[in-house]
Amino acid sequence: MANISTLDAGASPLHYYGFELRRYREAAGLTQRELGQITNYTGSLIGQIETARKVPTLEFSQRMDAALGTGGLLTRLHPLVMRTQLPAWFQQVAELEVRAVEICSFQTHMVLGLLQTPDYARAVLGAVDRDKLDDRTAARLARQRVFEKENPPVFWAILSEAALHLQIGDRETMRGQLAHLLTFEDNPLINIQVLPSDTGAHAGLTGSFNLYRFTDDPTILYTESYGSGYPTANPDTVKDCSLRYDHLQAAALSIKESAELIRGVMEDRYGEQVA
Known part of the structure; x- marks a missing residue:
C-alpha cells in the first residue's frame, strides 16, 4: 500500500495523479482537511487519493483543479487514470476508441x-x-467521454433485437437503458x-465484433472471449468483417425504424405494470 513517503509518481497514472494532487495541495499551504473543507470532500478521501488507494472521479478532479489553480491538470489526467482501471487486456481497446475517427460495432446480446x-x-x-464494482463501473463509463472530444468519432452501432429483450438488471434499469438509446x-x-x-x-452469426477506422492507420478489427481481447489489422480478416458489417447494416432496420422498435419494446416490455 502506498503512503506519503513512498508514493512513486512513475508507478502508474493513478500514482502520478496522487503525487500531483499532493504537490499542488502542499504548494497551496493546505492540509488535507482544509482542502476538503474548500471542496466539500473529507480529508480522509483526499488522503486516500493522494496515496493511490482510491480512484478519483471527474467531479473530484474538476473541484481540485478549481481550488488549487492547477490549470486543469487533474481533469486532463482523469481519462488516463480511468483507462488504466480497465482490465489490462481491454486497455488497448480504450486507446483505439480514443484514436478512431469511426467506430462500427455489432453486438449480439447486450448494449455496447x-x-x-x-x-x-x-x-x-x-x-x-x-x-x-464502483471503480470498475466508473472506468467503463469514463470511456464515453470520447464523444465529448473536439473531434469525436462517428459511431455506428448495430444491436441484435435480442439485446433489447434480455433483461439486465431490473425493469427500471432496462427502461432507462432503452430510453438512453433513444436520446441519440x-x-x-x-x-x-x-x-x-x-x-x-x-x-453476424459468428458473434459480436468492432471495427476501428483511423485517418492514417489501418483499420483494426476487435473481437473478444472470456477475459481476452483479440485486435487484428490482418487485411484479409478486416476485409471479411467489413463486408459482414455492410451486410448487417443492409439487413438492419433504418435508424428511424430502429428507434420506433426500441420505443415499442421499452413501453411494452419495460413500461409501468398495472396491478
Whole structure:
C-alpha cells in the first residue's frame, strides 16, 4: 500500500495523479482537511487519493483543479487514470476508441459499453464479480467521454433485437437503458440500428465484433472471449468483417425504424405494470 513517503509518481497514472494532487495541495499551504473543507470532500478521501488507494472521479478532479489553480491538470489526467482501471487486456481497446475517427460495432446480446447507462453497466459488471464494482463501473463509463472530444468519432452501432429483450438488471434499469438509446435518435454522429429477430440467418452469426477506422492507420478489427481481447489489422480478416458489417447494416432496420422498435419494446416490455 502506498503512503506519503513512498508514493512513486512513475508507478502508474493513478500514482502520478496522487503525487500531483499532493504537490499542488502542499504548494497551496493546505492540509488535507482544509482542502476538503474548500471542496466539500473529507480529508480522509483526499488522503486516500493522494496515496493511490482510491480512484478519483471527474467531479473530484474538476473541484481540485478549481481550488488549487492547477490549470486543469487533474481533469486532463482523469481519462488516463480511468483507462488504466480497465482490465489490462481491454486497455488497448480504450486507446483505439480514443484514436478512431469511426467506430462500427455489432453486438449480439447486450448494449455496447460506450452506450451503457450507469445502472446497466453496473448490472453487467456485477453479474459475476462485485469486487471494486464502483471503480470498475466508473472506468467503463469514463470511456464515453470520447464523444465529448473536439473531434469525436462517428459511431455506428448495430444491436441484435435480442439485446433489447434480455433483461439486465431490473425493469427500471432496462427502461432507462432503452430510453438512453433513444436520446441519440437525432445525433448524426451516433447511429443506432437494430437487427430484427425475424432476420433469420445473417452475417453476424459468428458473434459480436468492432471495427476501428483511423485517418492514417489501418483499420483494426476487435473481437473478444472470456477475459481476452483479440485486435487484428490482418487485411484479409478486416476485409471479411467489413463486408459482414455492410451486410448487417443492409439487413438492419433504418435508424428511424430502429428507434420506433426500441420505443415499442421499452413501453411494452419495460413500461409501468398495472396491478
